[in-house]
Amino acid sequence: MTIATESRALDSRIPSGPIETKWEQHKFDIKLVAPANKRKFTVIVVGTGLAGGSAAASLGELGYNVLNFCVQDSPRRAHSVAAQGGINAAKNYQNDGDSVYRLFYDTVKGGDFRAREANVYRLAELSVNIIDQCVAQGVPFAREYGGTLANRSFGGAQVSRTFYARGQTGQQLLLGAYSSLMRQVDAGRVKMFERREMLDLVMVDGHARGIVARNLVNGEIESYAGDAVVLCTGGYTTVFFLSTNAVNSNATAIWRCHKRGAFFANPCYTQIHPTCIPQVGTGQSKLTLMSESLRNDGRVWVPKNKGDKRRPADIPEEDRDYYLERRYPAFGNLVPRDIASRAAKLVCDEGYGVGPTGFAVYLDFKDAIQRLGAAVVRERYGNLFHMYEEIIGDDPYHSPMMIYPAPHYAMGGLWVDYNLMSNVPGLHVLGEANFSDHGANRLGASALMQGLADGYFVIPYTLGHYLASNKLAPVSTSHDAFKEAVAGVKAQTEKLLSIKGKTTVKDFWWRLGRIMWDNVGMARTRDSLTRAISEIRTLREEFWADVNVSGIAADFNKTLEFAGRVADYLELGELLAVDALHREESCGGHFREEYQTSDGEALRNDEKFTYVAAWEYAGDPGKAALHKEPLTFENIKIAQRSYK
């Protein structure tokens, strides 16, 4: 690892002036593309989730010629669809003291003072437009009897600012973006490419000018040229194997861009979500999230006595430890996710955990059902209770849910400037794929907000600025750079198929997941991280010597798809550990056991680590070069987080 000081390669392009007017002023200062000229530009958008779908639709509405790609069989199935609880917006409809400034403050504090102030302020500012936009699309948000929009509370906030559509908010917002996208498809402004996986970025004269994708139906390697690339391909917590992500969620697009020069920022900031259904078996393919919104009405507890085997209903109040309410009286069950997850781990490690494995805590709705009635609870969380019952075979209306933390979200991602452009000119990165807004911990109901803010309201402006400021020569896929990239992808495919080893792709992925969860999970130490790096390197060598990839290249071949993804996880996992090892402090989702307060809270080292760590690929994840973007806090006073 080579360590650079403050890097000249990183210009965050944060506009000057007071934070309240930065975005407004910036929108005036940046260049525009005239309406008649927009159709002359081709924009490649990869991904169709909240960020990609909204970006492709909005760019199409503006008149750009958009090529939109997704790995699923339909853009409506991107994993944003699975977000449950809600979306934050500083509307202050509840008259409870909310404001753009408060949402900005809560998000910076929730991120443990490791996010860029200017980006977060813009996010809070745009949050109100998102709700207007989605309502106008016909998104059926929850309503009050008088017809106005309803709100609920989420972790890390003392106001009710979360808008929701039952427990399916992500689905409804995504279907809203999808409907706008399909309107543009019908209008001929967006061309949709389903079942395509981006496998490389094509650079011409130092600018991102195209992509190479595999057609997942027939295996053909295709390439597409354009004037800019907008990457909206989500996060990378599937590196843990078991996570709340979909089975096709993967890190390949961002990782291949990283290998083409895009800096990877803060890879160690991964979020372990506190309320997931615990692992039950070894053949399990994923973990299922139970929305954080459940913590509005559910109370988290464990028995006061170790190994108490009584049924939860038989354990009287005096023998229950509502540990979140006890340790954090001000926020109670609604502490931020990183804190709730660590608290659950702590009680389970001490032997108070419940369930067959001892790695679970109760989330109990008894009091809520008594207070509100089962009908109200069903209206709020019915689909989540149903989902739980399907999976566990137990009815949460009558006995408490069992939950345990699981990998969920990546705050880290490709480095971007204020315009959401990476250090690679022309390569823009939106949504979970970038690093920009959540610091070291994301608050609940903020991912949907960020994806849609980036897609509907940021990229339509900033992409125009890029296109208007750069004189790009026309390129086509017959350019040598495309041929070289296609040849590289084909060579890797052939290599994977030629190894013909004995160990399955899934087996490698599962073993990597064990290494990551045990050593780079909720609690990290110098030893565990050093061990992880060495074990991952060994596993990577074994992979390239012994992986068993069945079938042929020119076919619908899931095994081959996953082999490519796991090859990338085996590199990304190492970089994640390298970043975690270098960051000698605890902050948000990154908890180093060596750095904690006497009562077990994360202990930051602001003097040394108030920066974004942006890693440059140098042929091997272990040799990545570090670039630092210093973070300055001009508006919010940096302090130790307290939710007590």
Add this chain to the structure above:
Amino acid sequence: MSKTISLILDVWRQPGPGKPGRLVRYTVNGVSPEMSFLEMLDQLNEDLTKKGEDPVAFDSDCREGICGTCGLVINGVAHGPKAACTTCELRMRAFRDGDIITIEPFRAKAFPIVKDLVVDRGAFDRIIASGGYVSMNAGSAPEANSLPVGKDMAERAMDAAVCIGCGACVAACPNASASLFVSAKISQLAHLPQGQPERWRRVKNMVERMDLEGFGDCSNHGECEAVCPKEISIMNIAQMRRDWVKAVLQD
């Protein structure tokens, strides 16, 4: 850990579109009851890969019943024996040791087979593209609370909006009709003020597109409602028909 079971699977294998397919018998051992149906198929595929055979192609993504990617006909029923449940949510505790399970794709003329159990449901996207939206551009929306929507209407719109676009309704229908899918979108927007300006044009365009894609007509069997994992009511089809008649009469 609970006791494991063994199962006999008759799985539809078809190398590609338009090629002949057939049911192939496999045995899968060591299935635990808490496994999902797709995890059981994952296990079969691990076994096949180790034996050097081609794994069974099937689609899935979120594996929690919300993305609509997965969809198998299990013993003749789309999404299998449990009501209000997608294939990925189905757990193996619904089966007994030694059961023979037939697994087929969602069959319909408008859903051509891609490989084995994977079908092409692109027709659904084309139907939405024909009118399943409100025509408004980003940036032009009025203040969200300026247009009140009664709670009852919002809930009814939501009851229709929960459609995941899986296509089970088509697979279950003797006519392979897409009426439940199409009517869910029409009904969602018909219940909301935002959907009114384009209401009549929308229903005509979407119904026309549905016919063009080769889906059959609805003859009130109700099979779609019975298999719908989100329990969408066929009352939405009645709504669609009413709106369609009104729209046609307006011409």
